[in-house]
Amino acid sequence: MYKLLLSWRYLCTRYIALASIISVTLGVATLIIVNAVMAGFTEEANKRLNGIISDIVFESVSMDGFPNPDWHKAEIRKVLGSDLVGVTATVAVPAMLSIPVGHDQHLASPVRLIGVDEQTYAEVGDFGKYLLHPENRQQLSFLLRQDGYAPEREKFPRSGWRYRRARIMYERAYEEQVALERAKLGAVPQQEPAEPAIPADPYGSAVPADPYASHQAAAPTFDPMTQQSTGVILGIAVCSQRQKDETGEVRDFFFCRPGDDVKITIPTAGSPPNFVSDVLTVVDIYESKMSEYDASLAFMPLEALQNLRGMFDAQHNVRYVTSIQIKLKPGADLNAARDRLQSRFPIRQYPYRIQTWRDMQGPLLAAVQLETTILNILLFLIIAVAGFGILATFYMIVVEKTRDVGILKALGAPSRGVMSIFLGYGFSLGLVGSGVGLGLGLLFVHYINEIAAGLERITGRPIFDPTVYYFREIPTIVSLHTVVGVMAGAVAIAVLASVLPARRAARLHPVEALRYE
Amino acid sequence: MNSLTATSSPTIAVRPTGAAQSHAFPGLHSLSATVPLPAPAPADSDYQLVARGLHKSFRKGNLIIPVLRGVDFAVRRGQFTAVVGQSGSGKSTLLHLLATLDAPDRGEVHFEGTRIDNLPPIKRDRIRNRNLGMIFQFYHLLPELTTLENVLAPSMIHEGIWSYLRHKRAHVERAQRLLDLVGLSHRLQHRPRELSGGEMQRAAIARALIAAPQLLLADEPTGNLDRRNGVEILSILRTLNREENLTIVMVTHDLAIAERADCTVQLVEGQVQAT
Numbered sequence: 001m002y003k004l005l006l007s008w009r010y011l012c013t014r015y016i017a018l019a020s021i022i023s024v025t026l027g028v029a030t031l032i033i034v035n036a037v038m039a040g041f042t043e044e045a046n047k048r049l050n051g052i053i054s055d056i057v058f059e060s061v062s063m064d065g066f067p068n069p070d071w072h073k074a075e076i077r078k079v080l081g082s083d084l085v086g087v088t089a090t091v092a093v094p095a096m097l098s099i100p101v102g103h104d105q106h107l108a109s110p111v112r113l114i115g116v117d118e119q120t121y122a123e124v125g126d127f128g129k130y131l132l133h134p135e136n137r138q139q140l141s142f143l144l145r146q147d148g149y150a151p152e153r154e155k156f157p158r159s160g161w162r163y164r165r166a167r168i169m170y171e172r173a174y175e176e177q178v179a180l181e182r183a184k185l186g187a188v189p190q191q192e193p194a195e196p197a198i199p200a201d202p203y204g205s206a207v208p209a210d211p212y213a214s215h216q217a218a219a220p221t222f223d224p225m226t227q228q229s230t231g232v233i234l235g236i237a238v239c240s241q242r243q244k245d246e247t248g249e250v251r252d253f254f255f256c257r258p259g260d261d262v263k264i265t266i267p268t269a270g271s272p273p274n275f276v277s278d279v280l281t282v283v284d285i286y287e288s289k290m291s292e293y294d295a296s297l298a299f300m301p302l303e304a305l306q307n308l309r310g311m312f313d314a315q316h317n318v319r320y321v322t323s324i325q326i327k328l329k330p331g332a333d334l335n336a337a338r339d340r341l342q343s344r345f346p347i348r349q350y351p352y353r354i355q356t357w358r359d360m361q362g363p364l365l366a367a368v369q370l371e372t373t374i375l376n377i378l379l380f381l382i383i384a385v386a387g388f389g390i391l392a393t394f395y396m397i398v399v400e401k402t403r404d405v406g407i408l409k410a411l412g413a414p415s416r417g418v419m420s421i422f423l424g425y426g427f428s429l430g431l432v433g434s435g436v437g438l439g440l441g442l443l444f445v446h447y448i449n450e451i452a453a454g455l456e457r458i459t460g461r462p463i464f465d466p467t468v469y470y471f472r473e474i475p476t477i478v479s480l481h482t483v484v485g486v487m488a489g490a491v492a493i494a495v496l497a498s499v500l501p502a503r504r505a506a507r508l509h510p511v512e513a514l515r516y517e
Numbered sequence: 518m519n520s521l522t523a524t525s526s527p528t529i530a531v532r533p534t535g536a537a538q539s540h541a542f543p544g545l546h547s548l549s550a551t552v553p554l555p556a557p558a559p560a561d562s563d564y565q566l567v568a569r570g571l572h573k574s575f576r577k578g579n580l581i582i583p584v585l586r587g588v589d590f591a592v593r594r595g596q597f598t599a600v601v602g603q604s605g606s607g608k609s610t611l612l613h614l615l616a617t618l619d620a621p622d623r624g625e626v627h628f629e630g631t632r633i634d635n636l637p638p639i640k641r642d643r644i645r646n647r648n649l650g651m652i653f654q655f656y657h658l659l660p661e662l663t664t665l666e667n668v669l670a671p672s673m674i675h676e677g678i679w680s681y682l683r684h685k686r687a688h689v690e691r692a693q694r695l696l697d698l699v700g701l702s703h704r705l706q707h708r709p710r711e712l713s714g715g716e717m718q719r720a721a722i723a724r725a726l727i728a729a730p731q732l733l734l735a736d737e738p739t740g741n742l743d744r745r746n747g748v749e750i751l752s753i754l755r756t757l758n759r760e761e762n763l764t765i766v767m768v769t770h771d772l773a774i775a776e777r778a779d780c781t782v783q784l785v786e787g788q789v790q791a792t
Contacts, residue, residue: 001681002673009661407657410618411724412646413674414639510618514657 426498
């Protein structure tokens with residue numbers, strides 16, 4: 001009882017000791033904040049990565065792909081059994097996207113064009129969730145919607161059929177106006193601009209070099225007011241640029257939007273590949289908030305891509321795909337499933353890369369993990385340094401309390417009891433220090449976005465730039481596990497720091513301690 | 518008198534309960550407990566405290582300073598003994614040896630017929646806590662605790678948390694009675710720094726009595742007090758001795774104070790000169 005009472009009284013009366021644990025407090029607060037932000041980032045990144053890449057990806061090493069995706073799917077179903085939730089075949093191919101900007105300019109950007117099966121692609125990931133049109137989120141479709149894109153985004157430009165018609169009418173009116181102006185000026189009526197010269201095809205392929213032209217030639221009745229080309233879904237950063245407007249607010253400026261036509265150029269299957277181009281109509285925009293994907297992905301219907309690349313054998317009615325994406329039940333062991341697939345499709349026989357999404361994102365995940373670990377070690381070192389401060393303060397307190405120790409021993413307190421007074425004192429100091437640190441840390445995490453905004457106002461420099469991270473807010477997750485670990489570590493350090501002084505107190509000779517002035 | 522040697526029981530009563538016992542301080546011994554002690558030694562049944570051939574020296578660098586050079590000394594039950602001597606004659610050292618706060622180089626200390634100077638530390642701690650009361654020249658109250666808590670300290674040390682909390686009411690009542698007895702009932706919640714010297718010494722006496730000890734060891738209890746307070750403290754001790762039959766060994770350098778004791782032991786240069 002006296003141990004508790006004295007520890008408590010020492011805690012309440014020795015403010016200098018409280019000062020010595022401020023570093024513990026700050027260390028704990030920082031650890032909690034850092035871990036919360038890191039966990040938030042990791043979790044958010046994982047969610048998005050896994051949303052985009054399915055659990056296991058079964059990829060052909062060749063761009064020509066492999067035939068018989070249905071047989072492969074059946075085999076995969078057999079191997080994985082009840083663990084399997086969804087499976088879909090895709091074709092992925094590098095492509096050059098060309099977006100008309102203004103009247104005679106084109107914005108060209110390299111993208112990874114993925115041909116997806118409308119019916120099954122949504123089963124293997126969260127792809128659908130990231131589309132802007134609410135109906136497309138329910139059921140993926142490559143048909144242009146009338147209207148109603150991105151209802152939750154403020155100031156999203158008008159998109160869809162109504163926009164498309166308005167745009168075409170505007171363009172036609174503009175052209176008429178230009179012609180009229182020219183006529184007024186008495187200029188010689190210009191001829192229609194000549195078709196650009198088609199470069200000679202080095203491989204002499206039968207594939208037309210500009211299917212856009214051939215498209216119009218083949219379908220002279222194509223009316224853009226009522227008809228669309230094959231649909232394409234673009235990553236948001238492919239077709240837009242994020243920047244601050246004059247008020248300092250972050251805005252997306254769209255180079256094209258659903259309803260616009262873009263041109264795509266891709267290599268065909270076969271060796272050596274040729275290049276084919278086609279005009280596609282943007283039917284939706286994809287925003288996963290992972291800049292890596294938002295800036296590089298474009299999706300179109302699987303069959304259209306296969307046709308465009310010549311990935312089917314009409315004679316035997318066999319289609320080719322480059323990858324199969326597999327979704328497993330939540331909690332299923334991905335690595336085990338991957339290993340089972342690898343043993344079913346040995347690399348010597350089947351040149352496929354079979355990887356889990358973690359394997360594919362290994363370097364990124366490992367980097368985040370490493371960063372977290374290093375930060376944790378550094379911050380714990382700070383707390384350990386604080387431990388030495390506590391040790392020094394405690395030593396002083398034991399010296400100051402020498403006479404009390406003598407009195408307690410004269411009253412019959414055993415050495416162990418004296419020791420536990422000071423250990424208890426250290427424990428309660430650690431508890432107070434880390435408790436206050438916990439409070440501070442949680443408060444900071446809770447208001448982290450407000451704090452970042454405040455710092456931005458004060459320093460005039462962006463702390464967390466949404467144009468860089470594609471997160472509008474700093475994601476945080478406070479895990480109980482981490483909090484308990486950090487608290488326990490800090491308290492343990494405070495107790496450890498008080499062991500030496502407590503031992504010294506316990507070993508004091510009662511007579512000498514009583515005489516101590 | 519019941520003692521270890523008489524009853525051959527492995528325990529001793531904390532206070533002899535005789536018919537002659539006075540009731541000037543009712544309830545003083547209501548919390549008497551028994552504490553087991555090791556096997557008894559065969560002699561000295563009349564004496565409560567016996568010191569035989571005590572030697573003690575201290576080392577200062579290379580120099581060995583002998584303080585006690587064979588002190589033989591015995592105290593009967595209920596006796597008020599004063600140990601007098603010049604400064605440096607070894608009185609306090611003797612008291613520390615008797616209180617098992619220090620161990621003699623040679624010699625033995627027997628308490629209630631049991632040798633106590635060579636007991637393991639835990640047992641000596643228990644004897645100090647339960648069987649002996651101590652008061653000091655500089656009072657030695659714990660500055661962080663109130664007067665009441667200081668008086669309760671030995672009980673807190675003796676009992677575990679739950680046991681103490683279970684009996685807390687009885688402990689507090691007893692402490693309040695003792696503080697009332699020494700005239701400090703109006704100072705229960707004051708810290709030692711808010712008390713005068715005389716008040717602090719009275720609190721120290723109450724603390725020494727909380728466990729109802731058989732023996733009170735006092736180290737210059739009046740040494741730091743003015744004459745009037747000194748006389749008051751002494752009369753409290755005297756009353757305790759007479760009415761509670763409490764054995765008291767008091768160390769003092771003041772012969773006038775020593776005269777109030779039943780007998781006086783004079784210590785000169787580490788040896789007993791006269792009794």
